[in-house]
Amino acid sequence: MQQEWHDLLFLHWEIDAKHLQSLIPSNLEVDTFEGSAWLAIVPFSMRGVSPRACPKPSFLSDFPEINIRTYVIKDGKPGVWFFSLDVPNQLPVWLARTFFHLPYFKGQMDVQNQNGETRYDSRYERREFRATYSGSKLITPQADSFEHWSTERYCLYSQSRSGQLHRAEVQHPKWPLQKANVHIEKNSMLDNFKVGSRHPSALFAKEIPVVAWWPQKC
Numbered sequence: 001m002q003q004e005w006h007d008l009l010f011l012h013w014e015i016d017a018k019h020l021q022s023l024i025p026s027n028l029e030v031d032t033f034e035g036s037a038w039l040a041i042v043p044f045s046m047r048g049v050s051p052r053a054c055p056k057p058s059f060l061s062d063f064p065e066i067n068i069r070t071y072v073i074k075d076g077k078p079g080v081w082f083f084s085l086d087v088p089n090q091l092p093v094w095l096a097r098t099f100f101h102l103p104y105f106k107g108q109m110d111v112q113n114q115n116g117e118t119r120y121d122s123r124y125e126r127r128e129f130r131a132t133y134s135g136s137k138l139i140t141p142q143a144d145s146f147e148h149w150s151t152e153r154y155c156l157y158s159q160s161r162s163g164q165l166h167r168a169e170v171q172h173p174k175w176p177l178q179k180a181n182v183h184i185e186k187n188s189m190l191d192n193f194k195v196g197s198r199h200p201s202a203l204f205a206k207e208i209p210v211v212a213w214w215p216q217k218c
Contacts, residue, residue, distance in 0.1 A: 001212045002052050003061075005172075007111075007118045008044035009133045009180055010203040012150060014196035015039050020070060024081055025159050027218070031071040031078055033149045038199065039083075040069050040150065041189050043120045043129060045111055049092070052211075063089050064111045066122045066129055068189055071150065072157055074218060079155040079167065086124045100215055101158040101166055130186040135178035135204035147201055151175045158215060166215035172208050180204035 017037035021030045030037050043066040048056045067085040071078065086107035087093060096104040107124030117134045141147035152175065158166050180202040 001049065001214075003049040003210050003212070004047045004207060005205075005210055006045045006047060006207045007113065008042060008203075008205040008208075009118070009120075009131070009182060010151065010205075011041045011182070012038045012146075012199040012201070013040075013190060013193075014199070015070075015193060016196075019194060023083075024070070024072060025157075025163075025165055027165055028072045028074055028081060028157060031073045033071075033146055038070065038150065039190060039193060039195055041129065041187070042067050042069060043111075043118075043122065043131070060089075060091060063087050063092065064109045064120070064122070066107075066109070066120070066189075071153065074157060074165070074167065077155060077167070078153055079157050080153050081157050084124075084127070086122055086127065100156075100168060100212075101160045102156075126188055126191060128186050128188045129184075131182055131184045133180055133182040133202075133204065135206060136181055137179045139177050139179060141177060146199065147177060147203060151177065151203065156212075157218075165218040167218050168215040169213040170210060171213075172210040175205050175208065178204045178206070 020037045045064045047062045049061045050056045065087045068083040069080050072081045085104045088109040093104040093106050096102045110121040112119040119132050122129045156168050182202050
């Protein structure tokens with residue numbers, strides 16, 4: 001699946017690693033940074049989502065997404081585990097649930113970009129996120145930094161309804177990360193989790209091309 005990701009915001013909250021382990025499949029291991037586990041909220045917009053060499057009509061292939069994710073390891077390979085992914089269209093929900101075994105949901109979303117700022121408004125049942133954000137200073141994270149650890153991951157894990165664990169490889173260039181300016185007006189995305197403080201590093205990426213391969217059984 002080819003696609004482009006635009007106007008991404010990365011926000012992280014600390015969460016107890018043992019509690020987090022109880023929320024993911026037992027054959028995955030929570031990945032930690034300096035002993036701490038983290039949950040992330042990542043709002044962004046997707047464009048041109050389609051199988052390779054297929055048409056990409058805007059009304060089907062362009063849409064916003066906001067997800068709740070954490071970081072895991074399986075057989076020594078670090079990746080991402082998603083608790084929810086909200087989009088405004090039913091077709092991506094069906095496709096992602098059917099073929100990628102991912103917990104997509106159809107929500108109400110409104111995203112506007114003006115004067116270099118992104119205004120993001122998302123609602124799904126009790127999950128709500130409303131914020132304005134933008135990028136500022138370009139950064140180059142060191143290999144041992146939190147910023148590198150939390151973003152440079154090239155696969156995702158998911159679980160089918162039968163309990164089978166899958167891994168999907170993801171390819172893209174290294175993240176063009178910037179420090180983010182963010183003003184959060186409403187955030188109930190993590191109300192079902194016991195989270196601690198938000199990490200002081202808020203990150204932004206303007207755009208990146210991505211290829212996501214079909215998932216394979218682990």
